[in-house]
Structures are given as C-alpha cells and as structure tokens.
Amino acid sequence: MKKLRVAVFGGSGYAGGELLRLLHLHPHVEVTVATSEKSAGMPVSSVWPHLTAYSELVFDPMNTAALAARADVFFLALPHKAAQDTAAELIGLGKRVIDLSADFRLRNPDTYESWYQTPHTKRDLLAEAVYGLPERYRSRIRAARLIANPGCYPTSAILGLMPALEAGLVSHPEGIVIDSKSGVSGAGRSLQQGFLFSEVNDGFKAYGLAVHRHTPEIEQELSAIAESEIVVEFAPHLVPMDRGILTTIYAPLAKAVTLDDVHEIYSKRYAGEPFVTVLPTGQYPVTKNVRGSNHCHIGLQVNKRTGRLIIVSVIDNLVKGAAGQAVHNMNIMMGFDETTAIAGMGVFP
Amino acid sequence: MKKLRVAVFGGSGYAGGELLRLLHLHPHVEVTVATSEKSAGMPVSSVWPHLTAYSELVFDPMNTAALAARADVFFLALPHKAAQDTAAELIGLGKRVIDLSADFRLRNPDTYESWYQTPHTKRDLLAEAVYGLPERYRSRIRAARLIANPGCYPTSAILGLMPALEAGLVSHPEGIVIDSKSGVSGAGRSLQQGFLFSEVNDGFKAYGLAVHRHTPEIEQELSAIAESEIVVEFAPHLVPMDRGILTTIYAPLAKAVTLDDVHEIYSKRYAGEPFVTVLPTGQYPVTKNVRGSNHCHIGLQVNKRTGRLIIVSVIDNLVKGAAGQAVHNMNIMMGFDETTAIAGMGVFP
Amino acid sequence: MKKLRVAVFGGSGYAGGELLRLLHLHPHVEVTVATSEKSAGMPVSSVWPHLTAYSELVFDPMNTAALAARADVFFLALPHKAAQDTAAELIGLGKRVIDLSADFRLRNPDTYESWYQTPHTKRDLLAEAVYGLPERYRSRIRAARLIANPGCYPTSAILGLMPALEAGLVSHPEGIVIDSKSGVSGAGRSLQQGFLFSEVNDGFKAYGLAVHRHTPEIEQELSAIAESEIVVEFAPHLVPMDRGILTTIYAPLAKAVTLDDVHEIYSKRYAGEPFVTVLPTGQYPVTKNVRGSNHCHIGLQVNKRTGRLIIVSVIDNLVKGAAGQAVHNMNIMMGFDETTAIAGMGVFP
C-alpha cells in the first residue's frame, strides 16, 4: 500500500516533536515534511536527539505554498492566529488539515476575538471545522477536511463531564467547578524564567484564574452537550512533572444517585471507546498511568454530605491532549484502524 | 537565662524530625528528650543524618511516666489516638503539652469518633484544649496547658477563608469548594507502595475524596468564624514534591465586590501577623516560596463571570502545617518573641 | 499466523510490568501467562492500572510444572536464585527461556557464589546459557535455549567500552573507572524506607561502592572483549528520576588518538545496530532522550591533558537494561524483525 504523506508544521515544539514520535510508529504513513523557523535546515534528529529515526528528514522553513505539494495531510502545531491563514490556504488547495491550535475551536468568532484578543479572519471556515473529540464527533470527523484538535484542558474536562450531562445528572450547572492541574510541558518550549527547572521543581502553583483561554472552549462543548448554556469556574495549576493533566470536577447533583448508578452510566457511555477507561469505584486515576499514551482514565465519587458528583479525569496533555488525539483524528479521517500508532499504554513508572 | 527543657515524643517521623531541626535554632530551649519506638537507643544523628548537631541525644523508648521529669514542655508527634493518654498523663503531672495529632482538635468527641473510628476517652480535656492557630486564638494560646496543633490542610484552608468569612463576603456557604494539593511528606514516613519514589514521581493524583478526616476540622473552625454551620467540599491531592500545600478555595460571593476591596480586607486582617503575607493582586502564591519556612502566602482573585471569590493559600505542611506552628505556639505560651527559631524565610530554589 | 504464546514469570515487579507493556505491542505474540505471588488471582489491569489492555489476564501463582504447557517462551523476571530451578525445569521441558535475573550471567559459578552469597545448583546449564547482549552475541542468541539477559549497569558499561577495547585503544585497563548513575526504578518495587519519595526526591547519593554485584559481570565481558583480564572500579549512584542509567567511563588511552578517530571507530562498530546511536562529537547523551525506549546513546570525549578517553552511555534501565533487551533477544531467537514491539523512540519530554 502506498503510504500517506503527512506534514508536521511546527515540528520543533513539544506537540510537534510528539507528532513526529507517534507518526514514526504508523505503518501507513510517511512524514515527508516538518517545519521549524528557528531550526530550518537542521536534521530533525539533531534538534530532537530522542528522534534518532529522523536523521534524514531536514526541517524546512514555513512556506505553505511551496510545501503543499509534498504531503496530503497537514498537522498544524503552530501558535494560535498563525494557523488561520495556513489552514485556509491548505484547504483551498484541497488538502486535509488537523489544526492543533485554538483557531478553529470556537464556533463563535466573537468569542474567539474576545478571549484571544486577535481578529478571526477565516470565519467562513469555522462553519465546516469539526471539533476533533472522537468520543463526541466521530462521524463528523470521518468526513471533515478541517479538524480543530481540542485543547488539553478541555479534553480532560469534557470527557469527564459528558456522560453526567448527557444523563441529566447535574443540576444548576453554574455550580460546576473545574480544578485542573497540568504538567509543565503544557507551557511549551518557550524561554520564560517561570519555566526554568529551578523555579518549578519541587513546587506547585496556580495561574490564569478566571481568565484562562480554555474556559470558553469548555463552556461551548459542555453547553452543547447539556443543550443549555453552562458557565464554569475553570482554574488551572502547574505541577512539577513533565506530562499529564488531572482535572477534578465538582458538579452539584440534580437528584440522589448512588456511586454505582453513576459508575454504570459512565461505563456504558464509554464502553466502546478504545481510549477511555472508567476505573472501578474506589480507585482514582493517576497521571503517571497514562504518561506517553493516548488514554484517558476517569474516577468517580459521590459525596452525599454535599450532594456533589466528583469526577477525576487524567490524560497525557501531549498525547490525548494534543498529538495523540490528532493522530486519532487522522486515523478516523483516513479509515485506518483507530488505534494505529497510538495503541501504546502508559510508560509507568 | 536557664533554658526551657523540651521533649519531642515521636522524633523519628517527618514532623518530629522537623521539630528537632527548628528547636536547635532556638536560643532559649534545650531538647532534653526525644522518643522513637523503632530507633530507641540510637543517636538522633544516626537516624537523621541531616541533624548532625544531635550526635549526643539518644532516642528513648516511649515511657511517659519515666520521661516526664526530664522536660517542661512536651511536643507530641504521635499517631492520633496514641496522644490521648499521653497528653492526659502529662497534663496531670503539671506539664504543658503541644499535641500535633488530631486527638484534641475536634470539640465534639462524637464527631471525632465518627471520622476517626476510634473512641475518645479524654473528653474532659477537650474542653480546655486550645486550637493552636495563632492568627485566631492567640490570647487563649498564651494561657493554654494543652494545644491542639492544627492539621496541615485545615491551616491552609482556614487562613485562606477567615478574612472573607469574618467580613461576610461569602454567601450560601454550602457552595464552598476546597481543592488542596499536598507534597508527599504529608503522608509521613510509613512504608507503603503508593509512596515509593517510582510510584509518585512525575505523576499527580487525587485521594480521599469526600472522606478525608480533615474535613470536620475545617468545618468546625469555619463554622465558628462564620457563626453558622458550614459544610464544605474538601478534596486532597498528592503532588510530586517534598513539602508544601497549595489550597485553592472557591467561594460564592454574597455581594458584588472588587478584587481591590477583597485585597484590602485581607491585608488589614493580616497586617500584624508575622507569618501571613497577602500577595499583591495579580500575583499567586507558589509553594516553593515557603519551603522550609513558617510562612503562609495568600493570593486572591474575583471572577465576575461566576460571582466567585477564589483564594489560593500556600504553606509548608511540615512547618506552618505542623512543627513550625507548634514552635510558634510554644513561643506564645512561654512569652518568647513569636518568631524565635522560625524566622527563616523559604529556601528557594 | 498463529501467535507465539509467551509467559511472564514475575509480572508484578517493574521489569515484569514493562515486559507486559512491550509485549502488548507485538503483533506475533500473545501473553498467555503472567505470575505474581502477592497478586495471584487479580487481573493484571487492577495491579497495573496503566496496563488497561490486560483486563482479562489474571495473575497466576508460580507453579512451573502447571504453567509450562500454556506457553512456548518464558520470560523470568524473578529474583536471583529463584530463577535457577525454574529455568532448569523449563529447559528440561523443551521450552525457551529468557532469564532477566543474574543467575546465568556469570560463566564461573564460583564467582557467582562469591558475589551473590548463594549456591549455584545448575552449573551444567551455565555452559549453554548465552549472555543476551545482541550487539556482541547475536548469532549465538539465535540458537539459544537459555538467554541470560544482561544487567542494566553492565549493558551501559559494555556497550560504552566495547569498540574501544576491540580497537585496542585502552592501555593498562586497571585504570578504568566506571561511574554509573541510575534512576530509582532500578531498585525495584520493594518497600524500603530509602526508596520513599520523600527520601529520594530532590537528592542524590552513592551506594554499593566497591561491592556492587554487577562488577564481576562487567569484568567478565570486558575481559572477554579485550582478551585479557580486566579489573574495574565500578561505582553506582541513585538519581531522583524514574528511569535511565548514565554511565561515565574513564579509560586511559594506549596511544595518542583524536576524538575524530575514536568517533569513527565507534560509528563503524555500531553502524548496523538498530538500537545504538553514536552521537556527533560535541554532543553528550541525556537519559531522558531514551526514556521508555530500547535505545542506547553514546557520547565521546578525549582529554589530551590527562590522556584519557571519556565515554558516556545512556539507556533506559527497564527497557534496554531489562525488558526491551529481553524482547530483542526473543525477536532474534524467533526470527522476527529485530525491532518488532521495541521500535518506539524515547518519550521526551
């Protein structure tokens, strides 16, 4: 079988490096293009010493027009805003695009402009972009030309709440609190004092309270699931670890349910999903169990004293929260087995 | 001046070791007794290689009657339940006791028995025990014979919420969510697979959801401050770091207030406190900034979209959350300068 | 194609867990048996929450006779000494065995008995056991019934020194110093205070100086390569990280050679090896670049001032240092493509 030619735009950031790592394991795919502005002209393996297999692939500088002919599917691991034009140009050339930035995630461009403080100039494309969460939009992904690959925090929050909202378990949704904790790779590879080892190690902190840009993305999807507008309290934190997001969700229960009831609802909802595991009651998920893998683990608790459902979900922010979910989307779009190249389980310990 | 003779009962756990470290810096105090069951007969410095100064102090086995004469003030770093009898015996002998266990923290012994699943046999002593949070009970601590040194999580939660509750900022308190994250030393030094380095490092997890024993302690103190019963959602998590607790508190606001208003209330409340710092608005606390120190840092945010006050407080669980606060209580009881031996700032990085 | 049935004896330790993780990715293999004394009767996925795919495989208690019929190839991830009888019994039943313990690594049983302080009762089997370092013994591995899978430290040391010794670059070999640093998973999953997170994190230490049991294994193989007896100074250290060994080797040069000369010798020696990469001069290896992978990276330096060759090699102790190399050996024995199931590159960051 002739291999699918794929390109990774933005290959020298952590999400781009992870795409390259995973795509190397894909038997039906060949990475023909990888771009990097600052490392243009250098072999991938000298920029990423762990990617020894890419000793002959050399980073190209960004030039969409020139590179378009060399691949069929394009992964965009570019900063938000930069992806708008690139995606539009590639779609115009008949290519399929999986965009890991935030540029096509928010259906309402005004919301985008308000939270991201930058204009959205490709509003027409928003209509056809599909939010790439396979557990919710699998059939639409199959036919999509443009995938808006979900954010890392939203992936963990939405997978955590979806079954409860679908089943009507949650009352007055303004009471939902989403407290997320992320590993440091989520901050990317940019040089900031706050991400130096000596600043981060053996410490913990909160950031972006009340203003984090993943908030509207979470609210959009939860509202769509609940079919009513949901406003959430979303609070991110930074954990001294490489990878992983753990999201603790506090949701007021609409009615008296037992933990077993809830567990059954969740287990049924995700029964056929290759990448979501609902843990037995009494067990809570640990980020380390999904490190390096595309899996999401979910743990549940019902607090009778407070009338709340507590949901804990974990993912690897660079895999299920970025590159792995992007490959999953590609597999669905191309009709490959869904788990190809991303079947690996967590690297523990 | 003749030095005060102090004893550390339970000196081979982390809180006990920290007591020994801090007390060594105290010019008015001499540690004359340290106990350890498993290390009885060994010099402290061979059990704790970092405590080189204690090469001549040898761990005694527990024997309250025999050891009572050798000290004036007794720190109990024993497991809960074990402290009940020991404290009673020492008080009976006219000694002053600072108990780091949970045995005398809950005023209602039935609550204690229900959450700790063990009888409380010293109910009479509960009446006189003083909850050793200096920022709230300073004057009572001065005269106390028996201090119930606060738990680590409760210290961070109560200091975080106290000014807001006192000022009536929080409405329908059943909406309060307290999401805490602790370093691993909080789990003590016991041998459990879940606390092995390879299990914990580079990972993050939740535990004890809805059932953690610090819940009633938090509720007792918050209710006393608010002068009405408060039930909280308290959820602890484990961070791959040695020390530190960061508590994120979500509290529904009773009225529209600005962040500046709240900041002023907090700053005034803690103006004279040597160990509590309210950070400038826009800045959030980092556990690493209080590592090894007795300080509590508090950061604030108001989310207008959700009508919530968000409070973030950090402490070092072994210092302000245990040994340091205990020494603070001793300083107050004995009329020493309050910061003696605990004036050190955080060891950063 | 009918799948090869494989068994993992000792599946609840870290090496056993890693075998299960890797074997799941193998298209020609089915794990039919996994044993664990303490977890017998429990599903693998409840003992190892990261191994979600093994929800139907249940741990058996050890019983070689009863389990022998259920598999064709047996991986022994048992403590040393325990493997002696088990391997002999399985070989007697016509099975093929890959032993990850030290029991069949030392050709001289007296050396074994002296360093391991336990009798060797299967001396006859030693003669046919093949030391499973594919880069040196590939052809013998192909025909072997019993593989002695190399130790983690020896793998890193031997791969680091082999080209230099083969090329006669090293003079008076008594001057060789091997300073190794290992992640904590190398210590296994046993409950010891010294491996608690709070004891290890943010610290570093040496151990086993002059007496570590991997010393004779290193000396045996280096002596065989050099064709003269070599005595080494081997010193292991513990790094606060999960996985990885970095070995720094100091070897007196026999003659004046340039770094480029040495680099060429190493590059040629490992040119065809799928799992060994000699880094460009000026670049040193990082354990994190091989985390979770079967790769070995080697960096080189020549110190003209001291007349020494300095070699730095890194591996993942659980993969190339244990489970990955074991799967590599199985692939060679069975005629599978050598990289099957272990082609994954390092999980970075």
Next chain:
Amino acid sequence: MKKLRVAVFGGSGYAGGELLRLLHLHPHVEVTVATSEKSAGMPVSSVWPHLTAYSELVFDPMNTAALAARADVFFLALPHKAAQDTAAELIGLGKRVIDLSADFRLRNPDTYESWYQTPHTKRDLLAEAVYGLPERYRSRIRAARLIANPGCYPTSAILGLMPALEAGLVSHPEGIVIDSKSGVSGAGRSLQQGFLFSEVNDGFKAYGLAVHRHTPEIEQELSAIAESEIVVEFAPHLVPMDRGILTTIYAPLAKAVTLDDVHEIYSKRYAGEPFVTVLPTGQYPVTKNVRGSNHCHIGLQVNKRTGRLIIVSVIDNLVKGAAGQAVHNMNIMMGFDETTAIAGMGVFP
C-alpha cells in the same frame, strides 16, 4: 551594638538571593544595598517572593562609586570578569570584599586568561586575594581585604581530598578522577532551553567534559596541598534536583591502608570544623541531608581489589558552595561567631 552594613551586588541571581536569605538571619548585620540591573527600582520582595522580609529594600542599579559609601562589606555575586573592576574599586576605597566570582581564585593570571578566555586586568590584587576556604585558610581569611570565595565544585572536591593528600595517602596523583554531580541551580537563572523544567526533569546528563573551568581551580589547590603538581580528570554532570553537589573521587592509594585508618585521618583533620562531618564507615552522604545548609558531609570507602580510595562529599552548591561559605568568611573576617546565621541544618525531606 551597631550593625555591620553589608551590600549584595548581583542580588537577583540565585547566589545573590541566597545571600539575602542568610544575611537576614544575622543579628549583627544589616543589608543596606542590593543591586540588580534588570530589576533596578523594584523591591527585593517583589523580585523574590520568598524574601518577604525585604519589602522595603529596593534594588539599585550597579554603580560602585555611588553605592560604596552605603556599606562596609561587599558581597559580589556578579559574573566573572565583571568582578575585577568592581572589587578593585571597592578595595581602593578601603572596603572589604567577598567575591563569589572566579576572578580572584586562580593565582596565576595566565591560567585564568587561558581557561576563561578573557584578560585579567587586576593582577596586582591577585597577590593579596585569599582563597576563602576556611578549613584551609582560616588565619589568612581573618586578615583579608579581598576574599575569592571558592567555586562550588572545587569546594566539594578539595574538602574531599585534603586529608588524604595531607597524609600522603594518594600515589601517582595523575590517576585521580573527580566525577561531580550538581543540582540545576548551579547553572544560575539565565534563560537557556537546556534548563527548562521539561528538558531537565526526570533526566540526567554530563556536560563540560575535559573543559570545565573549575578544573584549574581544583588543580591549584590540590597541588598546593600535596606540594607537587596534580592534574585531575574532572567531569561535571547535571542532576534533576534544585540544590546539591555530590562529588565522587577515585584516588589510587600509595600504600595499603584500611578503611578504619582512613576514617581516623579524616575524622581528626575535621574534628574542630563546624561545617564538615565525616560520616561513620558504611554510610554514604546524601545531598538532601545538607539541602539549604552550610554543611559538608563526607563518606569513605577503600577498594582493596583496585587499590583505590573512594571519597564521596556533598554540599549545597548555593550555601557551602557559594553564599553560606561567603557568610562564613565574613564571620571570620569580622570576628563574629563562625556559625552565626548559617547554623541551620539541612531541610530534610
């Protein structure tokens, strides 16, 4: 008693921050000046949130002439080369200077120029500068105007080897190998990709092999002690931890000695030293035991098989390896009790 006025030049780096932390605990000292180029005009406590006590001290820009009058003793935590002029100017004004850079450590300015690749323009001052290792130069420190505070690696290496060299235990000193491992704070606070948390965490690496600038400093002092020229193999490594250096030293023995002999020699040599502890035989030092403290712990082993003495020494690179040793030097120069402000033991865990 009127307090001594001290200045910290370069107060926004890690060594500078640590000086401020320690000096705050000094009863006879007042910090009247702290400089920082990039943070000039900002309160120290806003640049260093852990240094809450410095809310009123504001960082000055560097201006030696203008600041000289405001202090009596000057700590220079500036980059090498920058300290040359500043120190000379201050000495010319009659001030006492403790320089934490490398500028006055090497007695031979040609050696300095060769290793640091920059001219030395204050050669006359070199003659009077005293290498500030109290355990060797205490009496000269007392009278010094200019202290060259030792480097972190050299401190650990020299303290480790001094007793053995003084006692003539080491033969053919060209055989000495010094393998050092340092926490990341040793790299300072500069923004480099290689020091980002995600690059460093859970990994280990070597760097600067054969070319590290601390090599000539180590050789100078060891040669002086041995009274013959010593060339060493010095190899630094980076450990994923905040603080701490562990140095493993391999030294060929001149004669057959027992471990007990060596232990006695070391114990006697350091008997009166407040900051050096020789551990009991069989025990090796752990960096975490000296974290945040000015202590050095030394462990010993004799390998009869190889005829080598193995010495392991640990220090906190920011304290005994920088700021703490600087304060120690000040205490000696000023006649204060030597342990004032630096008596604290390690913060463990």
